[in-house]
Amino acid sequence: MLIRNIKGLVQVRESIVHQVAGQAMADLPVIDHAYLTISGGVISGFGPMSEMPQMSAADEIDASGCFVLPSFVDSHTHLVFAASREEEFVMKIKGATYEQIAARGGGILNSAKKLQQASEDELFERSLQRAHEIMRTGTGAVEIKSGYGLTVRDEIKMLRVAKRIARHTPLTVRTTFLGAHAVPAGIKKEDYISLIVREMIPAIAAEQLADYIDVFCEQGFFSVDETEKIVKEGKRFGMKPRIHANQLHRSGGVQVGVKVGALSVDHLENIGVEEIEVLKNSRIMPTALPGAAFFLGLPFPPARTILEAGLPLAIASDYNPGSAPSGNMPLMVALACIKMKLTPEEAINAATINTAAALELQATHGSITKGKVANVFITRPMSSLAYLPYAFGSSLIDQVILGGKRYNI
Ligand code: NIG
Ligand code: FE
Numbered sequence: 262m263l264i265r266n267i268k269g270l271v272q273v274r275e276s277i278v279h280q281v282a283g284q285a286m287a288d289l290p291v292i293d294h295a296y297l298t299i300s301g302g303v304i305s306g307f308g309p310m311s312e313m314p315q316m317s318a319a320d321e322i323d324a325s326g327c328f329v330l331p332s333f334v335d336s337h338t339h340l341v342f343a344a345s346r347e348e349e350f351v352m353k354i355k356g357a358t359y360e361q362i363a364a365r366g367g368g369i370l371n372s373a374k375k376l377q378q379a380s381e382d383e384l385f386e387r388s389l390q391r392a393h394e395i396m397r398t399g400t401g402a403v404e405i406k407s408g409y410g411l412t413v414r415d416e417i418k419m420l421r422v423a424k425r426i427a428r429h430t431p432l433t434v435r436t437t438f439l440g441a442h443a444v445p446a447g448i449k450k451e452d453y454i455s456l457i458v459r460e461m462i463p464a465i466a467a468e469q470l471a472d473y474i475d476v477f478c479e480q481g482f483f484s485v486d487e488t489e490k491i492v493k494e495g496k497r498f499g500m501k502p503r504i505h506a507n508q509l510h511r512s513g514g515v516q517v518g519v520k521v522g523a524l525s526v527d528h529l530e531n532i533g534v535e536e537i538e539v540l541k542n543s544r545i546m547p548t549a550l551p552g553a554a555f556f557l558g559l560p561f562p563p564a565r566t567i568l569e570a571g572l573p574l575a576i577a578s579d580y581n582p583g584s585a586p587s588g589n590m591p592l593m594v595a596l597a598c599i600k601m602k603l604t605p606e607e608a609i610n611a612a613t614i615n616t617a618a619a620l621e622l623q624a625t626h627g628s629i630t631k632g633k634v635a636n637v638f639i640t641r642p643m644s645s646l647a648y649l650p651y652a653f654g655s656s657l658i659d660q661v662i663l664g665g666k667r668y669n670i
Contacts, residue, residue, distance in 0.1 A: 262299040262665060263318035264639065266325040269646055270295035270307055272613050274628040280546065280618040281610050282573035289606035291646065297329060299635040302665035307629055320667075326642030327659065328649070330609070331628050332401025333590035334616035337503075337527050337550060339406050339439075339581035340395070341388040341422045343375040346582045359509065359557055359584065360481060369443035372409040372582055376419065385422045391580070392426045395588040397670040399658050401636030402617070402626045403432055403588075404577075406475055408439030411453075413460050416440050420470035431663035433634070435620045438462070438471035438500060441483050441491050454487060458494045466498035473524070474500035478514035485513040492521050503619075507531045508559070519543040525575065525619045529562040530554050537563075537570050546619040547572055549611075550579035551596035557584050564601035575615040576608060595653035605647045635665035 270292040281288070296313040298306040306314075349367045353359075362368050376384065395403060405423040410416035420436055427434035440457045444450045465471050474495030476488040483491070492502040502521050506514025508528035515536040518526040527548040529536075540547055549562040567574050576597050580588030590612055597608040617627025625634050639660040640649065649657055661668040 262320040262322070262662070263316065264297045264322045264324050264329060265313065266310065266323050267295045267297060267329045268324070268326050269293055269328045270297060270629060271328055271330045271646060272609065272628045273307065274614070274630045277624055277630060278614060278628065279623055280573045280615050283568055283571035286568055286574065286607040286610045287604060289609055297629065297637070299662070299665045302635055304629060304631055304633050304635050306631065322639065322660070324639050328640045328643060328646055329637055330399070330640070331613050331626070332636035332638055332661075332663065333399050333612050334402040334620060334622060334627050335395065335400045335577050335580070335588060335590055336404050336525065336575055336616035336619040337548060337577035337579050338403055338588060339408060339579070340391045340403070340588060341384060341405055341407070341419045342372055342409050342582050343379040343384055343387065344372070344582065345586060346371060349583065363443075363481070366446070368583055369409065370446060373411045373415070373443070373445065376409040377412065377415050381418050381422060384418065385425050388422055388426060389429060391588060392430050392432060395580070395590070396430065396432060396661060396663065396668055397658070398589045398591060399638045399661065400588065400590050401433065401634070401663055402435070402620065402622055404435045404437055404473075404620055406437040406439040407471070408442030408475070411440070411443065411445040413456070413464055416461055417464060417468065417470065420465060424470065431666065431668065433622065433626060435472045435622075436470060437473040437475045437503065438465050438495065439475040439477070441476040441487070443477065443482060454491065457491055462494050462498050462500070466500070471500050473503050475503050475505060477505040478517060479505065479508060479512050480510045485517045488514070488517050489521060492523070496521070503527065507536065508553070515539055518545055524621070527577070528553065530559040532562065537566060537572070540572055541570055546575050546615060548575040548577055548619060549597065549601065550577055550585060551593050551600060552585035552587050553579045555596055555600065556586070561600045564597065564603055568607070573615050573618075574611050575619045576611040577616055591649060591657065592654060595650040598650040599653065605650050608650060635662060637662050
């Protein structure tokens with residue numbers, strides 16, 4: 262495949278870059294008036310049009326006026342769920358808080374009830390639609406968590422569905438076991454933690470269903486000590502940690518994430534100087550989920566302070582039925598610009614190369630680099646790259662190419 266006359270080929274890296282941090286996040290390499298070639302499902306060449314080799318390809322695309330970007334890597338989602346929760350949305354509009362809704366049997370337990378009642382096939386069909394939806398909005402690789410099963414059988418069911426999505430779509434999928442998302446009704450927390458440790462983790466590991474382990478470290482959910490205990494057990498079974506940290510309170514989630522060597526700490530709506538200092542001494546990827554902060558009316562993570570400290574930042578969607586019912590990565594990039602004061606360049610770095618690093622996919626995803634998986638999208642004609650987050654909510658993706666093949670949007 263040959264894409265020619267590209268107005269701007271974005272996120273071009275000659276070699277594999279692990280991540281970008283601090284001031285370097287402002288640099289987003291772009292080739293103006295460029296071409297891109299794809300063969301065997303991988304990026305085979307690119308450069309300015311003036312250097313395009315004489316060639317004819319079976320599939321040629323003229324991208325005059327358009328930008329080409331590497332597909333987004335969405336490093337935090339809960340896209341396997343049984344049903345939406347717009348009834349809670351209305352409660353929230355009328356003033357109920359996330360915690361009040363959870364206390365009234367809504368929230369995660371509401372999703373768990375619905376998921377437990379759905380068959381694996383039903384769950385797959387519903388989740389597959391969401392996978393197609395995120396492909397249409399430019400996502401090429403995605404992390405999917407369990408956490409709405411809360412029984413051995415249903416946590417396994419969720420992760421099997423996530424694996425089926427990987428087999429039935431061109432998406433690259435990473436899976437995370439989040440049994441410690443909430444304590445089911447009618448069971449003591451310590452007994453549920455025992456169930457996670459003694460039964461869920463070994464059963465999930467035996468089927469190789471999870472790359473990672475996550476805990477919702479939050480007041481009213483799992484404490485710092487409980488988080489540490491659970492992820493340590495996951496690590497013994499080969500699941501690397503990532504933590505839901507500091508969403509609603511200064512929960513100590515960041516500190517425990519650093520202590521256990523997590524790959525990422527995600528949310529960060531409630532962090533201060535101490536957490537930033539702790540992050541500075543780690544290799545962790547701080548990850549903001551602007552859709553959740555927006556939907557719940559929470560403070561947005563202090564992105565500028567994070568970058569000023571020389572740290573990297575990633576941006577993911579948190580696609581889930583309770584706190585972020587959208588997996589639209591262009592919208593997340595727009596929110597990061599509008600609400601977190603990232604520049605378009607910083608936000609695109611955060612949603613491509615840094616999310617790829619957060620999922621250990623930096624060798625294959627997240628940039629236009631020879632040999633990487635040919636996951637790219639072509640925008641509609643745009644006056645400049647900044648138009649993408651500026652025109653928030655607009656549908657600006659015209660063509661999606663995943664694994665070197667056109668995906669019909
Ligand atoms: O990432 N914070 C915890 N989990 C999800 C929300 C879960 C839900 O309400 O269903 C999140 O925001
Ligand atoms: Fe989440």
